[in-house]
Amino acid sequence: MEKGKVDIEFIRxxxxxxxxxxxxxxLERQAQADPMLMDIILGMEQETLDVHDDHLADIRKRIAECTGQRQTATRRLAPLQRWAVAASILAVLTVGAWWFTREDAIIEQHEATVAATSEQTPEMPEAEAKPLPEPEAPATKERVADTAPRTVRIAAADVAAANQAEKKEERLAMVTPKADTGTGLLDSTIVVGYGTQQRSAPTGVAARLVAAEMDTAVAASARAAENPNKPSPKEGWDAYRQYLRNAVKLAPGQGVVDLAFxxxxxxxxxxIAVIETTNExxxxxxxxxxxxxxxxxxGNATQRDVTLRITF
Amino acid sequence: MSGFGTPKKDVDDDALLRHYRDTGDMAVLGELYQAHAEMVYYVCLRYLKDSERSKDAVMQIFEELIHKVNKQEIQRFSSWLYVLSRNHCLMQLRVAKNRHHVSIDEFVEFPLAMHPDGDGAEKEKQLTALERCMERLPEKQKRSVDLFFLNEKCYKEIAELTGYSLKEVKSYIQNGKRNLRLCMEASDGKG
Incomplete structure (x- = not known):
């Protein structure tokens, strides 16, 4: 923790x-050199955390009233988000089955390509992270164009995509067992989902829930790279993955961290928030x-939330 | 799901601040302050030692912020806001003549700035002085300071090792540090 930057959750x-x-x-040593950190710790020690939370909720309300902020401007929406997640999971169940049957043919074709790539370079599993063919792009565009019940539709698309990715992974594991042994070493990333607007993470989260069940670490969701409506790395996915591969080498351990931002x-x-981690x-x-x-x-204004998995 | 409530947001402080200065939109300033309100609250609680007073202080500091935010140059918002909050609380304590609640001695000592440009001989001299000063500390302070600064033990471990209470450990370290500094300053003056 750099001086002047305080991680409240860590202190909690x-x-x-x-x-x-x-x-x-x-932390104690840092506090000795940083009065701000020391004061926060001493303040927090005054009472129990649940008492603090009540007071803090009150403070947030008072600030919001004072500035005419809409309550939605704050990000304390956990209960709401949970409902949204539940709704999205429902979408998984209903749409997932339909999608599986419908997309089977495309996945077959897909799998052949992936398998071929992996077979060529069995020692370099990150090859999987290269953009895959785009069977789904037209479908996605259609949905984006169709604005009717938007959230649910896009949630369905994301979730289905994650499902598909999952399925892809399973098949990949069957076809190329060698790649499986290498997954622990993978230092690549995936994008598992996008929200429809700022702070409405549920669609991404739903996709994540499915994606989190994946055993293998990498599922390149190349559809994102092609869609100009969605956030993507400025220099392109390949360059970004390369950056991440280098960056994770300095990590103080191994694990998988899912971020939303x-x-x-x-x-x-x-x-940037951590939504799931295997190593704090x-x-x-x-x-x-x-x-x-x-x-x-x-990307466009309504689709800014990104969910990103980093594997160390 | 524990990550939901605590997104990292030191990056967009600057952006929000700039946005507020451009537009004067109170909602923007509110959002910025919301992100730091927890920190401000703990700081107030640390000095005022009362949650209701601290809550009021958080709101008063917000008003102070509104007046000052456009008049001062702010390099890092969180640090600036911390100083604003701390001064507000100290002022309140003075005005209310509540000084007996918290004595100035209890406040956090700022780290002593050792002469970073000192050459090898200078460093050697300082180390000797430090050792001598350590020897002069009362036994409990010496033990606590030694375990913390030299053996890198956390307070809890020190309490377990020494049998002192956690509160005692903290106070021994704080007082030991202050005594060390005074002793070092004295020896520095002599040299």
Whole structure:
């Protein structure tokens, strides 16, 4: 933690006694040199965290009233988001089955390509991360054009895409067992989903829920690379993956971190949040990699949320 | 799902600040302040030691922020806001003559700036002085400071190792550090 930058959640974990002695020491040592950090810790120690939460909710309300902010402007929407996630999961169940039967033929064709690529380079599984053929792009465009019940439609598309990716992975594992052994070493990424608008993560989250069940680490969702409406790395996916491959080498451990973020007007990833992690120690590292990494193209205004998996 | 409530957002402080300065839109300033309100609240709580007073202070600091945000140059918003908050609380304590609640001594000591440009001989001299000063510390302070700064133990471990309470450990480290600094300054003056 750089001086002047305080990770409140980390301090909360300190207070809750969830940190290792070493982590506690590091925080305490930093606090000795950083009055702001020290004051926050001492303040937080005054009462229990649930008491703080009540007061903080009150404060947020008062600030919002004072500025005429709509409550939606704050990001404390957890219960709402949970409902949205539940709704999206429902969409998985209903649309998923339909999609599976419909897309089977395309997947067959797809699988052949992927298998061929992997067979050529069995020692380099990141080859999978290259853009795959785009069987689904036309379908996606159709849906975007069709604005009717938008959220549900797009959720369905994302979810189905994730389903498809999952299926792809399963088949890939069957066809090329060699690639499977290499997955632990994979240091590539996937984009598993996009939200429809800022802060409405549910569609991405639904896709993530499905994607999280994948055993293998990489499923290149190349459809995103082609669609100008969605955020994508400014220099292209290949360059971005290369950047990530280099960046993760410095990581202090191994694991998988799923991030969600928004791309701001200047193309910087912002509002970066960890939505799933297998190794807490990597969270900050993952966020910094994306935050300080190459810029992104925003895509159109309603589709800015990006979900990104980084495998260390 | 624990990540939902805590997105990292130090990056867009600048953007929000700029946006507010361009537009004067209070909702934007509100959003910026919301992101730091938790920090401000803890700082207030640390000084005022009362949650209701702290909540009020958070709102007063927001008003102060509105007045000052366009008049001062702000390099890093969070640090600037911290100083604003801390000064507000200290002022309140002074005005309310509540000084007996928190004595100035209790406040966090700023790290001592060792002479970073000192050459090898200078460093050696400082280390000798530091050792001598360490020896002069009261036993409990010496042990706590030694375990923390030199052996890199966390407070909890020090408490377990020494049998002191957690509160005692913190106070020994704080006081030990202050005594060390005074001793070092004295020896520096002599040399």
């Amino acid at each position: 974990r300190y207070i809750r006694g969830e940190l290792t002695p070493r982590e506690m020491y590091v 928004t791309v701001d007007d200047e193309g910087r990833p912002t509002d 120690k990597l969270n900050t590292f993952a966020i910094l990699i994306v935050r300080d990494g190459p810029r992104w193209l925003r």
